[in-house]
């Protein structure tokens with residue numbers, strides 16, 4: 212199964228996929244890694260692993276027209292690598308309906324909260340602020356909404372009294388990596404199919 216991974220941040224989830232594929236524990240070929248954030252850690256990790264990378268930056272405060280053009284450019288860059296699946300993990304941009312239909316293959320996303328609770332860019336912070344005692348992570352198929360697509364897998368993570376956003380996020384990310392690898396393995400084995 213050929214995948215393109217999109218990242219904006221440090222790329223620890225990406226690294227877990229790279230390591231599992233390298234160790235032949237996952238029947239996945241990472242065709243390319245793309246980003247909106249030049250110089251982010253995820254691009255460096257891909258480069259170090261010899262994986263082709265591409266960057267399609269988007270300025271702050273971009274107009275709707277500019278965002279539409281950016282989505283088209285990103286879709287073209289992704290499609291060049293002919294993936295069977297696109298994985299967004301720590302990719303902090305919203306993909307348009309046009310992106311999804313142009314790419315024409317399923318997109319899955321990891322989110323550091325138990326959707327449908329706490330969607331958006333600050334899932335860990337929002338869960339803490341709400342005072343929940345259990346949060347977690349979700350792998351879901353991406354649709355044109357914000358973290359709204361069909362849920363594929365979830366794991367719960369208890370919140371400790373002394374957690375801050377960073378400590379809680381680190382524990383969530385341990386589960387997030389496991390869940391992402393499990394979901395990719397099921398997809399690669401045909402045990403899970405996406406429309």
Ligand code: GRF
Nearest residue numbers: 220221222223224301321323
């Ligand atoms: C993950 O928790 C992801 O769900 C969130 O940002 C984190 C990305 O971490 N949106 P990394 O870049 O994979 O280290």
